[in-house]
Amino acid sequence: MIPYVRELDFEYGRIDQVSPLIRRVIANNPGPFTYLGTGTYIVGRGEVAVIDPGPDLPDHLEAILAAVAGERVAAIAVTHHHSDHSPLAAPLKARTGAIIYGCALAAPVADEPNAVRLEADHDDAFAPDVSLCAGGRIAGPGWTLEAIPTPGHTSNHLSYALLEENALFTGDHVMGWSTTVIAPPDGDMTDYMESLERVRAGRYATLWPTHGPPVREVAPFLDAYVAHRLERQAQILRALEAGPARIADLVPRLYTEVDPRLHPAAARSMLAAMIDLVRRGTVRADGAPGPASEYRLA
Incomplete structure (x- = not known):
């Protein structure tokens, strides 16, 4: 915390x-x-x-x-x-x-x-x-x-x-x-x-x-502060272990404690994390990583 x-x-x-x-x-x-x-x-x-x-x-x-x-x-x-x-x-x-x-x-x-x-x-x-x-x-x-x-x-x-x-x-x-x-x-x-x-x-x-x-x-x-960011990334990786997914699929699963009205904001934050994970070779996207891309573990 x-x-x-x-x-x-x-x-x-x-x-x-x-x-x-x-x-x-x-x-x-x-x-x-x-x-x-x-x-x-x-x-x-x-x-x-x-x-x-x-x-x-x-x-x-x-x-x-x-x-x-x-x-x-x-x-x-x-x-x-x-x-x-x-x-x-x-x-x-x-x-x-x-x-x-x-x-x-x-x-x-x-x-x-x-x-x-x-x-x-x-x-x-x-x-x-x-x-x-x-x-x-x-x-x-x-x-x-x-x-x-x-x-x-x-x-x-x-x-x-x-x-x-x-x-x-x-x-x-x-x-x-x-x-x-x-x-x-x-x-x-x-x-x-x-x-x-x-x-x-x-x-x-x-x-x-x-x-x-x-x-x-x-x-x-x-x-x-650092641990919070790393845990969010770890949550994404655990979710992708179940198979490829899009940000729109992952946000409701990973942000259950967040008011759904804030899910669009959470999606922008997740996009930043996804771009970072793709750069580091941990995750792959079907093309350039973007809001509607499909992501999978590399």
């Missing part, structure tokens, strides 16, 4: 000092993809970095500006291009002159026709001033952020390590309140599992997701 952390003392727009170097302001955009809302982090004092400015909400922009009144915003660091993370970067830059850091998409994402939406919309206009797709550092007085490529949730996802506190801002890569959505075509389970191992290897003291409270018992939480 994943030891979820879901309790958080907050008010929308309130500035909370959550560690010696970190302040947080939460946007009023709660929902199934954002939990309580987008948590925007401000790192440092005097000269600061803003991580994941969030959705383009005027009230949230004003809350961020109030939080940094009298200070210089030197950097805006974005974890990925979803509309609950990146759209406010450009308006915040216009008001502060800060440099936007992040990783642009290699190409616009074309979702499959009629595919159920599991995530916020794509911010196709997101274009950082400085690319950190291969990693890199952003530094200010008393703080250093190191960009850690963590693709999987999206192809351009970055996490940011705050070296002075051995902490990691995980965006949507790891969240305390929920598992992370991996939805093809931009989401990739193979990349995601490799990225999880990269985060585990960092031995961080605290994880700061963009949505929800921090994860402070990091090692056991990540162990459970």
